[in-house]
Amino acid sequence: MNQIAKDVSLALFDRLESEVRSYVRSFPVLFDRGVGTTLTAADGQEYLDFFGGAGALNYGHxxxxxxxxLLDYIERDGIVHSLDxxxxxxxxxxxxxxxYILKPRGLTYKLQFTGPTGANAVEAALKLARQVTARSNIVSFTGSYHGVSAGSLAATANKDMRAAAGFPLAHxxxxxxxxxLGESFDTIAYLEKLLADPSSGFDTPAAVILEAVQGEGGINPASVEWLQRLRELTSRHGIVLILDDIQAGVGRTGKFFSFEPSGIVPDIVTLSKSLSAYGTPMALVLIKPDLDVWKPAAHTGTFRGNNLAFVTARAALETYWSDSKFEDEIARKSEILATELASIAADHPGLGLSVRGRGLMYGLVSPKDHSLPARVSKEAFARRLVLETAGSxxxxxxxxxxxxxxxxxxxxGLSIIRDCVRTVQDSTAASR
Incomplete structure (x- = not known):
């Protein structure tokens, strides 16, 4: 048994690592290995992973x-760091x-490799939209998450994240x-009215940025009609449409891009997380050619050339996206996930649970008792299943x-969740 297997304490992290840690507080285990959907802790215990690196491990560990x-590339001393x-x-x-991605979908985007985080891709997209339009304001949406660097944080909705900035988040x-605001409120018509009314106090924005399926906001999928109307509106008003596909892209919602079912073509698309396919950092901005007005070095980054990520990303495209078999497999598993979650909700009518999502990105929503998901997650972790919560x-x-x-x-995993929901419900009833 090696030294790491002997010492499973987290005391070192508590003593020396910043209080900014979050996930380790929900999953307080010293992890050592990961293969597929199995995480192995230093003490040898195995955990089933329904967390997926917050969307960075679509292809597993x-x-x-x-x-x-990747090993072959490293062994032959392939270039690792290369800037651009x-x-x-x-x-x-x-x-x-x-x-495998652009041509089959009739897309003609230029590729910009930014610094390796999703937030950096968003920063680049916002800067470019402002350059193209010579306007400063950006529209984002309630429930949005686009990163926590200054520009991306300004477009992020979460109150606690925004408060951490320490200065006003403008523009x-x-x-x-x-x-x-409910099914009867037409949010696209509201935006249209703001743009049309000269006394609305609303300046025509440089861009609208959105997720087609909101992740951190609580698994909120936009409808096909809503996306199509938003695309038409932004095109008509000369507004750049930025689709943030950092979490919901790379097959997560069933297609490579989350916006594909709507048939729209965003002006700019941001990708990261699972793009590298291996958990290594990589980010990409897809830009319509006529919007590529960057001057050389106008947006740089020391690590915008992660060649290890290029190697695994290419292998993933060749392995999974050369035909429709992988999409068909996702669709089959999606049906299982959606059906089982609907069954769990139906088995507990008193909880008022509902289900929403697409592909293998789903949420079990508890509008009556907001504490229930966290309690279920904690119970699931005790049974060695890892999954997180989301939403306001x-x-x-x-x-x-x-x-x-x-x-x-x-x-x-779904069987474990079924048992956990039952356990949490029984515990709640017993405490009353």
Missing amino acids: NNQAFKQA LATTAKKGFIEAFER VTSLPYEGY YSEVLKFMPALTIAEADLRR
Whole structure:
């Protein structure tokens, strides 16, 4: 037994790591290995992963389809750091992305490699939209999450995250997302009225930024009609439409891009998280060619050339996106997930649970008791299943299993959740 397996205490982290830690507080275990959808702790205990690195591990942990390609690249001393120099690894990724993603969808985007975080991709997208339009204001939506660096945080809705900035977050207007004010309130018509009325006090924005399926906001999928109307409105008013696909993209909602079912073509798309396919940092901004007005070095970053990520990202595209088989597999598992969650909700009518989502990105919503999802998550972790909560009040139990998860593991995890909901409900009833 090696030293790490002997010492499973988290005391070192409590003593020396910043109080900013969050996930470790919900999942206080010293993890050591990850394969597929199984996490192994230092003490040998195995956990089923329905968390998926908050969307960064769509293909699971240490996917064997990419692992050898990465090891071979390192073994032959392939370029690791390159800024924005041309490398064979980048060339291979660009060729694969064009062949398997852009061309089949009739897309002609230019590719901008930013610093390796999703927030950096969002920062670049917002800066570019402002350059293109010579306007400063941005529209984002209630429930949105776009990152926590200054510009991206201004477009993020969460109150606690915004408060941490320490200074006013300006030049972004938050408007109601679809359904925020109820089914009868037309949020697109509201935006249209603000733009049309010269006395609305609302300046025409440089861009509208949104997620087609909000993740941290509580698994809120926008309808096809709403997205189509928003695209038409922004096009008509000369507003850049930025689609943040950092969490909901790369197959998470069933298609490579979350906006595909709507048929719209955003002006700019931001990608990160699972783009690298291996959990290594990588971010990408897709730009319509006529909007690519950047001057050389106008948006830089020391680590905008993560060649290790290029290698695994290319392997993922070649392995999973060369035909429709992977999408078909996601659709089949999505039906299982949605059906089982609906069954759990139906089995507990007194809780008022509901289900929403797409693909393998679903939420079990508890509007009556906002504490229930956190209690279910805690109970699930005690049974060695890892999943988080989301939403304004953490009222959503968030399901993000790997897209490659075996059906048996998916059903096993859902069975655990069923038992946990029952246990939490019984515990609540007993305490009254």
